[in-house]
Amino acid sequence: MNKMPRVCIAGMGGMGGTFASILSSRPVMLSVVARGSTLQALRENGLVCQNGSEITRHSLRVNDRAPSEIQDLIILSGKSYQLPDLFKTVSHAVGPNTLIIPVLNGLPWWMIAQTNTARSVVKKITHTLDPEGNLGSIPTENIIGCVAYAFAQVTAPGKVNISGSPRFILGNALSGQNTVDRVLTWLEGGEGHFAETSDIKKEIWNKLSLNVATNFLSVLCEGTLKILSSNPDLCVLVRRCLVEIQVLGQDCGIGGLLPIDELMSKVEQGGNHPTSMLQDYLRNKPLELAAMGDVIIRLAHHHGLVLPTTEALVGLTRNKASRRY
Incomplete structure (x- = not known):
């Protein structure tokens, strides 16, 4: 037995x-x-x-x-x-x-x-x-x-x-x-x-792109995924961030990544749910700035890439989080 x-x-x-x-x-x-x-x-x-x-x-x-x-x-x-x-x-x-x-x-x-x-x-x-x-x-x-x-x-x-x-x-x-x-x-x-x-690396990178594109922005706007996907100005930022992270993924040798439109559709499916980072922000807990922000930016710089939208969102989120205390 x-x-x-x-x-x-x-x-x-x-x-x-x-x-x-x-x-x-x-x-x-x-x-x-x-x-x-x-x-x-x-x-x-x-x-x-x-x-x-x-x-x-x-x-x-x-x-x-x-x-x-x-x-x-x-x-x-x-x-x-x-x-x-x-x-x-x-x-x-x-x-x-x-x-x-x-x-x-x-x-x-x-x-x-x-x-x-x-x-x-x-x-x-x-x-x-x-x-x-x-x-x-x-x-x-x-x-x-x-x-x-x-x-x-x-x-x-x-x-x-x-x-x-x-x-x-x-x-x-x-x-x-x-x-x-x-x-x-x-x-x-x-x-x-x-x-x-x-191919778990492909799946992880697709989810990583979604996390990076929505978590920081959700803290800055204090809004749910529905707000990020329904506001035209915010949609532009989400899309730009998704493009940056997917390009980095391709440069890192990760193939078969989802098209941007499919990723945007996943954001829309999130509905009125707050991101994990927004939940942490509202509860005055530390934010995952390193794993979702700093590490990605350092990796991009090593590969000769600049992530202007991502870098701006990470920097603004760090500043906002620091003013909670």
Whole structure:
């Protein structure tokens, strides 16, 4: 009899909570890592998720670090600047065959080395995202890339509001590996939440373009995706930013990227949802300026490209965020 796979989710924000709500009904040994008021709320009340009029409550095995047993799968879910510390809470449960799924906005650390970029530059840019090299200790062949198309918002510690049907695209970070099929047998339950791609870098870059083109502008305007896609002046800025990031992607050797019109259509489909950066801004939390802004700009400069719209939006957003304190 096959043993149930051990799965740990580190980080119980909107995406982590969404993963936990989905996996709580799967035949896996699920545990989650949380901190502070979220840890306390999950221990006392469980995870409470609302999707439309449906409210579900999930009792979870929760602690401030992963179980001592080696895990089969670890899902790192958090802001890009949180991931190095999150990994410290699970590193003792990582074995040679443990698979890691990082769920984050921006350019993931492991992908920078796969962008036709000089090794010395890769090292400097990666240091911005992983200063102590914690994430760099994960073998690339053990990483499964993830793109999340899901709208989830933490409304209170241990409470997550999920809109619609979340969708996650998974693919091996290293070409030639074939571990996604195995993971899908653990994660997928017939609802269509998870899908496999043979080119995760393309999928990540398409989502990166959307993130860069909408997050900074949403903070500056304090507007939802519907506002960004319906205001003609803002649409121009979104489109210009998308063009800049897609051109950079092509120069980095990433092919098959979506046309700009298709990306604009995805922005329109976002409706009245606030971007993750706008949510952080309104809650007076740090913004992911490095992973979605600084790293992209430095990468572009190395490739001899200038991103005038993107650079302006990043600079203005940094200035606005600094005046909150």
